[in-house]
Amino acid sequence: MEKVLSFHQGTLPLLISMPHAGLRLTPAVQQGLVEPAQSLPDTDWHIPQLYDFARGLGASVVAAEYSRFVIDLNRPDDDKPLYVGATTGLYPATLFEGEPLFKDGQAPSAQERAGYLEAIWRPYHDTIGNELARLREQFGYALLWDAHSIRSHIPHLFEGKLPDFNLGTFNGASCDSQLAERLQGVCAKFEQYSHVLNGRFKGGHITRHYGDPANDIHAVQLELAQSTYMEEVEPFKYREDLAAPTQVVLQQLLETVLAWGKERYQA
Template sequence: MSFSDITAPYSFTAGTSPLLISIPHAGIRLTQEVADGLSEAALPLGDTDWHIPRLYDFARAQGASILVGNYSRFVIDLNRPSDDKPLYTTATTGLFPDTLFDGRDTFKPGMTPDDARRQAYLDQIWHPYHECLRSELARIKQQFGYALLFDAHSIASVIPRLFDGKLPDLNLGTNSGASCSPELSGVLTNICQQQTQFSHVLNGRFKGGYITRAYGQPDADIHAVQLELAQVNYMDEMPPYCWSEIRAPALQALLQQLLEGMLTWGRARYSAK
């Protein structure tokens, strides 16, 4: 089934390096049914990964390919499996989020999209995004012999329903070591340890969502890392969720070091093969 109001599920720019940056949760586009049905609590789209494409815009100069989902996660969550199998045993949200991160309802009573609509979202938004992701990883691997996938996310620094206290500034996830070489996660951790402005953790509350788990195959020379950022370091966490010209540059400098660290590691690792 096809619905005419679903168009351009993603934006993609091909790069020149072995690095692909996936940004699944920055989209704010809504279908008409979702827009009509959102609860008052959901209308500000607070669970969006605000400004992430802008935050990583520098990566174009590093040759990164960049894939950005255009639709809000309130339509369909691109970082959940298509069968909606839960990724975490703790509180989370699903493929079609019926609750917000803070536990409030996403939709007004009786206004949740029906099964036919949700199947269309899966067919016309989720699958095209993942087809592009798979295709680009295959192209990169064919060209370079390996591929590096960086799944970029952000979240409010305090959400009691999801985690206790304040979230570390940088939350690296490698599916508990299964999605990338331990050498690569060591490089990234070491870069974080060389600075003192931002706190960090590896495989803490956020170990990596579906994208990291599904596409990270280090034995096949595809290495995937998720980074969940605390939004307080580059934006205002309250509506209208403004970008911070004061705070963002320092975080961007560290992110640039992390991505350059991935690229340097890849060149060293695979030039020796």
């Protein structure tokens, strides 16, 4: 298995996770994908580029190298569903639009998938767990930002157009309510963008599993509408004219997370 993740260790108590940014495929997955899936349409495109300012803030950053079509790092290893209704699992079987992901009889075998769990999923989660433990040991608390994006229109998953900024705190269970309120306040300042807290996307496995406010680990997921920074159709081009103002909001959100943590724990 080739390199399965990239990791940068920062200097402040913030870890940014990018579980769906990967583009690599295993031979079995690449050979089995249906033609519409070959372009990897359900990728969280360009997320590392969009957050390229984060290292300068002092954040740690972990990003997946393998596509979610191989294994979804934001699902639990027991593959229990996270959402009621249409969703995708640990080993996706369909595209976001509901069509089969693999040609008949050409999905990876159970043995191959067990290998993906050990070689791709576990190292990613070990990295998150170890870094959050290090941050909490060093600073007394840890902050986790799970960075995602998705097409703004996917009728199979949600009705209408998705808000631009979709904050998720697992209905308040993954972070302090005051932090969530501050993040909503940041979004509200930028009236050209719409936002919601705990709407269609409340946070996946990473937010739910690692967010533990009682033990001083606060986790937030951001599902960002891709229309805010890129072309949502092939070739999925990054749009600097769209991305630059969106990055202003993202930076203020992350700075707010850091400022809240400092006030809460170091006052």
